[in-house]
Amino acid sequence: MFVLIWATLLFSVRVSDAETGSSVWGKQSRPLTDYCITLVEGEITAEAGLCVVIPCSFTVPEDIKVLHIVWFKCESTKQRCGDGDRIFNSNTFSDKVQSEFKGRVSLLESDVSQKNCSIIVNDLKESDSGTYQLKVNTSPSEGSYNFLQRATVSVQGLSQRPTVMIPPLTEGQLTTLTCTAPGLCSGSEPTFTWRWRGRGESDADLTGNITAFETENVAEFAKRRSSTLSFSPSAEHHGTNITCTVLFQGHVSTEETATLSVSCE
């Protein structure tokens, strides 16, 4: 009788485990003893200069422990990417990755035992378009497993523009304009340039009055993505254009122009 109760208990625990598993993985009756990867179906599109997240999760057989995960990018015609195609390795002691991806790829979840292989690739270039493949290095017995299914990324030219915020302008009163870069990326800080074109004048760079990164009470992240310009407008600024240019890594730039409207005191 006692044994029977134990057996029943054990059985119900296993069933509820399996149910938790199947609620994550959809209603499949597949036991959690397989190598399986979940990726976005179809192409993930992104823009040059910005970043892309490749959502990814996987399962391994229950008796297998994941030590490290390695991402590759190679021709879709290759059945398995080679060592030279590595773009990321969670084993920081072995950072042999393609030089052009160095420092641009990171895991969203650093604990690989969570089986969350999502990565973010920053400072995108159009040449980052292609197929990405995952390998897991496992123990015991120092094995590894290459998942065949791949993620496809397509990087297009940058079309998003910065946002220029202009408060109401009054002659003689110090005002601050804000230019915010597009994209919510954690890559390199972009460079901002403000240009002002007076009537009948050529472009004048307003670098003298740029007070970038001085906005207070803004999260560090937001500061890195925006620049402020403080100046006192005069009548001659009325009807003129101000342009904010944002330059990302890899000579990718985008700009936005706004027309100033200055009122008298």
Ligand SMILES: *[C@@H]1O[C@H](CO)[C@@H](O)[C@H](O)[C@H]1NC(C)=O
């Ligand atoms: C992976 O981790 C990221 C960051 O914590 C999270 O946003 C994402 O939902 C996770 N994915 C899965 C499948 O758990």
Ligand SMILES: *[C@@H]1O[C@H](CO)[C@@H](O)[C@H](O)[C@H]1NC(C)=O
């Ligand atoms: C910068 O702004 C201050 C205050 O508006 C002004 O007096 C000064 O001439 C400006 N400097 C340049 C280089 O435009």
Ligand SMILES: *[C@@H]1O[C@H](CO)[C@@H](O)[C@H](O)[C@H]1NC(C)=O
């Ligand atoms: C200001 O920009 C608008 C459109 O962006 C353009 O039509 C206009 O000619 C520009 N004015 C000057 C003075 O450059």
